[in-house]
C-alpha cells in the first residue's frame with residue numbers, strides 16, 4: 372500500500388493556507404490541479420465558446436466515464452454524469468414502477484431527500500416503506516433485513532455512510548443478501564466515494580449514486596450514477612430530454628438504450644471534465660491509503676473529543692469513518708460552529724433533517740456538530756482544533 376505524501380498533498384491544496392478544513396463531508400477543498408483544470412475549461416468557454424470547447428475537449432469529457440468506472444470497478448458504459456448525488460439517485464429510484472402492496476426496504480440512518488422520495492412514491496403508488504431496524508452497533512441489522520425479504524420487496528435502498536455521523540453501514544453484506552434473494556439494490560455512496568475503496572462487484576449493488584464535491588474533492592454541481600448493465604434498459608428514467616430519447620415523428624419517441632438515458636443534455640461540462648481529473652487524483656493516491664488515513668485521523672479526533680469535558684461523541688457503527696459528530700453540554704451546535712469559524716476552523720451542523728429517523732430515534736433533534744476529516748488534515752490541526760474547542 373502506498374504511503375500518503377501529506378506534505379505534497381497539502382502543498383497542492385491552496386485552501387490549507389487559509390483554513391483548517393474539517394467540513395469535507397460538506398464540500399472538500401479541491402486540489403489545485405482540479406481547480407486549475409476547471410478554471411482553464413471555463414476560460415476556454417469564455418474565449419472560444421461553450422459548444423466549441425466541448426468539441427475541443429471531447430476526450431476529457433469522455434475520460435470522466437473511464438475514471439468513474441475505474442473508481443467503482445465498473446465499465447464506462449455503466450456511468451451517467453448527473454449534477455449531484457440526489458438527482459443521480461432520483462433517476463434510478465423514480466424509474467422503479469412501484470405499485471400498491473410493493474415494499475421498499477431502507478435503513479434508520481437514511482438520507483433525508485431519499486426518505487422524502489420514498490414517502491412521495493408511497494403516497495402516489497400505495498407502495499410501503501419499511502425501515503429495517505438497527506443492530507446493537509447502530510448499523511442496519513442484517514438478520515432483520517433478511518427476515519423482512521419476501522415477494523413484496525421490490526427494492527433495497529440504503530445510505531452507505533449517512534450524512535449525520537461516523538457510521539459505515541455494512542453495504543457489501545447487504546448486497547450479498549440482496550443478490551441471494553434477487554432483489555435490486557440501490558446504494559447511496561455519496562459520502563463514501565473518495566473516502567473508501569468501492570467495488571460494485573463486492574458491494575453487489577445494481578445502482579449507486581455519487582457526488583463530486585465531497586470526498587472526491589471535485590467541483591460543486593457534479594455527480595454520477597452507476598447502473599449495472601443488465602438494469603439499464605429495464606429502468607425508464609423519470610425525465611427524458613433529446614439526449615436521453617429521440618423523437619421519431621409527431622407521436623413517437625424512443626429512449627436511448629445506453630446508460631446516458633439517465634443524463635441531461637445541458638450540464639456542467641467544465642465540472643464533468645474536472646471531476647474526471649479529481650477521480651484520477653484520488654486513484655493516484657490510492658483509495659485504500661486514503662481510507663486508512665481518513666479513518667485513523669477521525670479516530671484520533673474522536674479520542675480527543677471523548678477526553679474533552681462537556682463533550683459527548685455521538686458516532687455509531689462497528690466501523691467508523693471520517694465523519695465525527697458530537698454535542699456540547701452547554702453550547703448550542705451553531706454557537707460552536709460560529710465560534711470555531713472565527714478562529715479559522717470549518718465544520719458544519721447536522722440539524723436532524725439529513726438523517727431524520729436516526730436523530731428522532733436517538734433524541735438528537737437539537738442537532739450535532741459535524742466535523743469531517745480528509746487525508747490532507749494533520750494531527751497538528753486536530754490538536755489545535757481541540758485546544759480552541761476546550762477554550763470556548
Ligand SMILES: Cc1ncc(COP(=O)(O)O)c(C=O)c1O
Nearest residue numbers: 455456457482530533534561582
Ligand atoms: C448520504 C447522503 N446522500 C445524499 C446526499 C446528497 O448529495 P447531493 O447534495 O450531492 O445531492 C448527501 C449530502 O450530504 C448525503 O450525505
